[in-house]
Amino acid sequence: MENKKEKFLAIVPAFNEQGAIGSVVKEILGINLPVDVVVIDDGSKDRTGETAYKSGAEVIKLPINLGIGGAVQTGFKYAVINDYDFAVQVDGDGQHIASEISKLVKALKEDSADVVIGSRFLEKQGFKSSKARQIGITMFKIVNSLFIRQKITDNTSGFRAYNKRAILFLSENYPCDYPEPESVVILKKNGFKLVEVPVKMREREHGESSISSFKAVYYMVKVFLAIFVDLFKAKKDKIPE
């Protein structure tokens, strides 16, 4: 077990990100860790998949747009099939900084966490976002922290690292759209150890957030409903050890 080389995968969900995906992949491959990159092309209409492949990533092309959760879950399934020990989830829009991955992995190992969430808000990193988004993020912080009795400052962060146990669990249990805040509750409720570490993030360069202001209300209602219902769901009985 000790000698076995640990396999490490970066899961990158991408929808119409041909402008950013190339540099995202190259940046991840350039970090100081042996890492494979799999890009989940979530039914893009542009050349996202081809660009990612040329940049050195493995590409899984979903024929139908499933939403970010469905895409990330495909990545978990890929990790299970190919027997990866750790996975890190990095957005395809260039928002996440690859050199920060090592912080997530460090916390995964040193704090023996199952899931590590990269938070923009643990330290004042000067991350600017709109008033509406700040309100939403604060609401998630209050509601989720209350429900799971652990303070999570950045529930919407998609910059996360997972160990094998969490990967196996999430490959079967992951919400299809707007998964981040809900998955925090699901994971904690099923006994996984969550740890947050402070990370820096970039302002968005290409494309736009998966949440336009148009959909913001639907987003909040859907996620809160899902979280509320999750509280009453039975604990999943098949938790890998």
Add this chain to the structure above:
Amino acid sequence: MQIRIQILSFLIGAVLLAIIFQLIRKNKLLEQYAILWIVSAVIVIVLAAWRGMLEKMSRLIGIYYPPSALFAIAIFCGMVIALHFSVVISKLTNDKNKLTQEMALLKNQVEKLQEKIGE
């Protein structure tokens, strides 16, 4: 006056039942999705034909104009059917997502194998 609405309700129920049977016969409607429709149509037919039963039921639920009770029951049946559809659609969506993921993963494996063979 009430006999007209009774006849109309009976006819609507009967036509609905006939259409459902025709759809099943032509394989355009699966039995599992037809059951709720058949039950609803039969309820409407029975209550339209059986005046005494309808009047008893409408008194029981506090509606004093029996044809209104018939409509209320028909609307309730419609809502049950709609809810059933929502459940079915949700299951189909989950199944579709799983298939999409499996298909994409398999395609990736096939491409890798092809590359290996091609070398």
